[in-house]
Amino acid sequence: MTIQLALVCLAIGLLVGAVGIGGMLLPSALSVGTGIAIHQGMATALLTFVFTGLAGTLAFQRRGSIDWTLARPLTLGVAATAWAGAWTSSLLDAPALSLTLAALIVAAGLYTLHDGAAKRATAAATPAPTRRRWLLLAAAGAATGFVSGLTGVGGPVLSVPLMLALGFPVLASIGVGQVVQVVGALSGTAANLSLGTIDFELAAQAGAFEIAGVVAGAALIHRVDLRLAQRCVAALCIVAGMAFMLRGAALY
Template sequence: MRSESAIVLSAQLGLLLAAVGLLGGAAIGAVGPGGVFVTIALFLLLPLTPAEVAGTASATFVGTGLIGTAVYRHSGEFSTAPARKMVLVLCASSLAGAPLGARLNAVLPAAAFGNLLAAFVGILGAIIIYREVAGLHQTAWFTGAATWTRHLTLAGTGFGVSVTGAMLGVGGPILLVPILVVLGVPTLIAVGASQVQSVIIAAGATITYASVGAVLGWLVLLVGIPQLVGVWLGW
């Protein structure tokens, strides 16, 4: 990996990245998902490798996830045993998924990473439009299924979300929340669970990317500090 000092920012670009972090954090605080804006900005505005984009973005999500977890824990979203078990299953599966996703990133050419990120954003936009127009309808089979079936479904969901989130550096809530809502999980519990899982995804991805020098510390601070301020403002 290149030396961190090899990338020189103009004052205008530095302010733009800080502003993106602030707005992304505000989106995280207001609606849950929002970190993807940081990932897109890092990819489009800086000459970074896919690993540096995903690794640096993931590092900024550790703090936002911890804040989100504390807020939803304080509000009582994890007060029931089923909610706590769901979070445990999601996090356990993410322990394996996040490092795998980060390693898969290493084999992606820059063009392929950009195409996957664009496809992800397109799918996300379609989901948002569909949710606003038609709404997300809960499935009856999940809530009525046997315990082991629900746990396997949650484990598979957590694993898939963590692999994707770590590979692209987009976190987890942006994917997990709509999936859990469709499965019948109340929205606030779904958002709270996604914040806890996001810490595991971000930490696992950051450690894996940092092991190959793909986390730019100065850039984490430049984007991450305004992002934390944005989270506070969003709430």
């Protein structure tokens, strides 16, 4: 691994730990930095997210920032669909899906910049548990899991903006995103193992730098103003969406 790629992995880990979004950059970075095929880059990136997710979960849990009543239905949805997404990825080139995902993420980012969404997202408490909330989170998890397995981008890139759009606090959304990352990556990697598309040596090298970044990012997000964190998440959603648009357009 080159120094440049190691620094990129460190920066990606910092973003994942701080705002839950950043993993979408890793498959392309691995592919460009090492010359492996993009499908192998996706599978390798997804394996590293198991360990970055564990590091992020521990860092947020130590600070009391994970609401497990939110995490449970979301992760159930993720676990149910991530394997199917990874299996589908081995069969399809999906430019249309990339463009659809891009539009969804950009829309979520723009929505979280809205004043009403900002007030809800930076609130101190989450909405009271209801059956409707449970079903919404499970549905969001199912969508997140499938897209994570399909694209290798990591679950938080979709789960965090979806939770913010549904009105959950920003710190709780990012914390739950770390748990989502573990479940989605495990389920997707199970499919990729059977397909033989993972570069284990590269995953170990990239993962080590990502974990260092995640730990630093988790410490950082607990020290900044939540309004600023919410705006950073929104901005990264828009950037991520634009990146997916470019990737989808390139596939046509």
